[in-house]
Amino acid sequence: MPRPPVGRDTTLCMSLSGRPGNFGSRFHNHLYEAMGLDFLYKAFTTRDLSAAVGGVRALGIRGCAVSMPFKEACIPLLDGLAPSAAAIESVNTIVNDDGRLTGHNTDYAAIAPLLRRHGVAPGTPFVARGSGGMAKAVVSALRDEGFRHGTVVSRNEAAGRRLAEACGFRWQAEATGAPLLVNITPIGMQGGPEAEELSFPEALVAGAQAVFDVVLLPSETPLIRCARALGKTVITGMEVAVLQAVEQFRLYTGLSPSEAQIAAAAAYARS
Template sequence: MPPTRLTIGRDTTVCMSLAGRPGTFGSRFHNHLYAALGLDYIYKAFTTRDLPSAIGGLRAFGIRGCAVSMPFKEACIPLLDTMAPSAAAISSVNTIVNDDGRLSGHNTDYAAIAPLLVKHGVPASTGFVSRGSGGMAKAVVSALRDAGFSQGTVVSRNEAAGRALASACGFGWQAEATAAPMLVNITPIGMEGAPEATELAFPEALIAEASVVFDVVNLPPETPLIRRARALGKTVITGAEVATLQAVEQFVLYTGITPSEAQIAAAADFARG
């Protein structure tokens, strides 16, 4: 059972998220930690067709923080006052912090990648092929570069965006995926509710040849790609792991408090339950 939260009142601090397809992970994760730590906060997920008005609402209503997911990670940037280095370096925002009406953009996705690679024992000498060229792809590919990975290829349907990302990070670009020791999916393929929800992000032959399969899709926690890779005995890194680490970074930005490892684990288990 989750801990019981405090009664919501006029002084309750509100945090939220904006996504094209709102999920439940963030709301359950953050609210669980608020209750466990006795914080007078509440978190709610939203979507919008009017991003400028939504961002204006953060200021108008004093919303403390806002997680940002596809397709708003780049579109929100002109609406902010300042950018933290983690977001400015890759022109992608996944977290907005409101300090007395001044909105700053951050990217906690970027911060989550390197620790996961270390956790799973993936050396920087590992060659990779990544698929995707959007805001999340910028965070992941930039994090791979900054973690010392030098042998990579970006694959994307959008040639201009894919080439730009590859060039910015010192990698190659190509239209179709080829074999590599590590495959990284940074697209909505396999995401619950997406048109390609039941599809594999990479051909089965390439999955069979790879040693590591990394899928940033968080919903569902076990995507078709992750299920297939597990069945083949590959090392897998899941979007659920990324979601947990980046959410912890957001929590610290919003509250100034770092939860314990046990509290984080309990919140993640509850969020996925």
């Protein structure tokens, strides 16, 4: 059944990001079309977060994905937090129920299934680079999945120490080797100032068993390319994006797409 023509009754969903991309718009709109839903998704950025979130409420926008650098800054503007967001004080999804805005974190929900899918055991020691909102989601998910031996590495010592201590891990300024390496920074991000850089030295990648890079674009970051060339297990940011976007879709629409529909939407979003 085709999606109805856009009209006054169309439900709008959106995203807010410092660097808007096309993945969310393409993924969600493909599913709306496939399932015949009168929904429309559009990506935005803003220099006035308070006004933007106020617009979500005032205009009846059903859902809003939240990316860097707004995941923590948006919290005081909301009416409440779901357990997934409250536990880590980071929001990547806002759901609007008749003017009441609730923050969720679907990034957090995506991490454990991905680790299990790739056979990364909870006892695996890890080093995670990053201390922002996405880092909170990933490191908290590692803790809650039973990982007990971890180190947080970050340029921002205060934020890194807070995250490490909150989750029961260590902080240090420079990365050392571990069986699992996790990049939760913009290093390697397409269009960024460090787009061609490795977030971990090649020698550390060579000594690892698995490498996880949350950067979405490109899906084959310098770190992922290096890890593949060395025969390591890899988990990409694209995989995270798909799982968390499916959960957003469920929150916005109340419906669950089929595995075939998810696969088709993901392939379209990557193209």
